Amino acid sequence: MSGRATVYDVARVAGVSIKTVSRVVNGSDQVTDPTRQRVLDAVAQLAYVRNAVAHSLRTGSGDAIGVVVDSIADSFFATLVSVIEERMLAEGISVLIASTGRSAARERGQVVRLAQQHVRALLIAPIGDDHSYIRDATAGVPVVLIDRGWELPGYDTVVVQDRHASRAAVDHLVTFGHRRIAFIGDNGFLSTIAERRLGYLDALAAAGIDPDDLLLRTGCGETDTAAAATMALLALPDPPTAIFSSNPRASLGVVRALHQGRRTDIALVSFGDFALADSLEPAVTIVDQDPTPIAEAAVDRLLARLAGGADPPADIVLNLQIVPRGSGELQPCNQ
Amino acid sequence: MSGRATVYDVARVAGVSIKTVSRVVNGSDQVTDPTRQRVLDAVAQLAYVRNAVAHSLRTGSGDAIGVVVDSIADSFFATLVSVIEERMLAEGISVLIASTGRSAARERGQVVRLAQQHVRALLIAPIGDDHSYIRDATAGVPVVLIDRGWELPGYDTVVVQDRHASRAAVDHLVTFGHRRIAFIGDNGFLSTIAERRLGYLDALAAAGIDPDDLLLRTGCGETDTAAAATMALLALPDPPTAIFSSNPRASLGVVRALHQGRRTDIALVSFGDFALADSLEPAVTIVDQDPTPIAEAAVDRLLARLAGGADPPADIVLNLQIVPRGSGELQPCNQ
DNA sequence: CCGGGTGTTGACAACGCTGTCAGCGCCCGC
């Protein structure tokens, strides 16, 4: 029985017009109590629920927002989406998810698709370096950019201090006496990672350390590639005494390699927390890129926009703290 | 300028009727090439995209499915949703997510909400023990139940062998000489966990071991509570030599407690894999409840239903394998 | 007793799209 009851059915049963039904279900007070009761009885009897599609068409605004992220399987984005969903539920708004798989082309397709669905708003963690298409595709739908894409003017953004926090992380390692510090991360395709690499280089420069290309491993942002890169680092004639891993997925690989190679004497700071980071021996020192405040800030902006706020777009920059747990406070090991 | 171009705009620019625009946009071959080209030019010029809401209203079928899970932040469900989203993208169908927070009441609200949105289908990992409301709420929308809810007749379900695999896991520990084996998990509210506890008891009975209530810890399905329960177990006068943890979130807590208490001599088998489980020392033996095949099977059923398949509902039961990695193969420690 | 205000209700159109069906021109065969 996919034939759901409509306002017409309810109106017929209640002996009123469809408009009165509409008024009752929308809580208008322009209805007398007896009439209202008759309608409510009919609604209950027919198990009427409003057709959200027709509602959207008529009112012009959907009841869902779209969230575009790299991958929902990534625990950072999973938590991000979870917080967003939780907040939107309180507003009665649904969440459509769309993953980019870190492909700029796919991201674009997803944004266009979501725009077609008439989402009320979009939260996008963009990929690549050209997000100008967003303007055309979204045509007036509020958009909040997360984590990246701050170069696109006119949109609210929520970002973290990638460069600054990375520099602090590497400074931290320098403080404990390290001078051969490796960088592990993706290639510069993602602006966040590029920023983190700059922060790494900033810290080296400030400490008077010449960057060593052998210690700068790019193209290894995933667990497996990061593990391989770590093993390659350990096999160097002059291996690093510390590693700065620029994202948590990579850190999982670094940890795996260090533990399997029994080289937990090597210092490690991870940009971003991960499960069990605090249970390992030694526990892993992190730059705490907590997705929750990022999501909260993004939702705050979004709700303000949905409420019609016309204040100029804001670039929200969140501070990140280093959480010392042990692995980042190891002294350089004897070699 | 939230005013998107409509078929009327395109028709006016192209000098044709709206119906012809519709035909071109929908790839009908009932249009001559010159006409089609004029329309396509107009489409490009106006950046026309079809209004999916109006399309849904007219055709009666939405272009999204709903997925209802405990929490998207849970990595099991995150991966599940990720696989589903990936598969649905290929079909051009969007995914609406809704979390239950393990509340039966909230689950119900979410299902009703999604039904209102006219989703094409629903994938639900249900909570609690009464899912009969689903029948009324969904009114003919195809539903596939994941992981739980197999007691509800008339729906496709995808479940794993909770009881059987749990028994095998505990058998595994028995094989290595353990007789004091603890169970850690939620209370019996979730049927999956209840099944796993039964499997645990099955194995004990088969080995002629009297269950010890002190070793059966329920109400500790989350990381923190599981860690506390583990510490309590370790403090017993006659502590267990092995632990069977009935879900991966709990396992994270068990691992944390064992590592922080330096009691990694205690054997452990986890129902469900988790990040770094294979990198710990010792690596954690698991019952491999991989979300990917579960999601694949569920999507297969769903697509079959969407394609109109009217075959009777199927209960798909997936086999689970034990993956020995070390922690489950430890011998009982001397105490 | 009547005019106007108030409060409740209903008829109708429109949101943007597609299905139905009719119209129109053209070609072909008789």
Next chain:
DNA sequence: GCGGGCGCTGACAGCGTTGTCAACACCCGG
């Protein structure tokens, strides 16, 4: 030359909802 058929196109209705506006009953004061 003409009727029938075919191929292309367009007018119109309707999906289920809500906004607009009009209608109607009722009450009150003059």
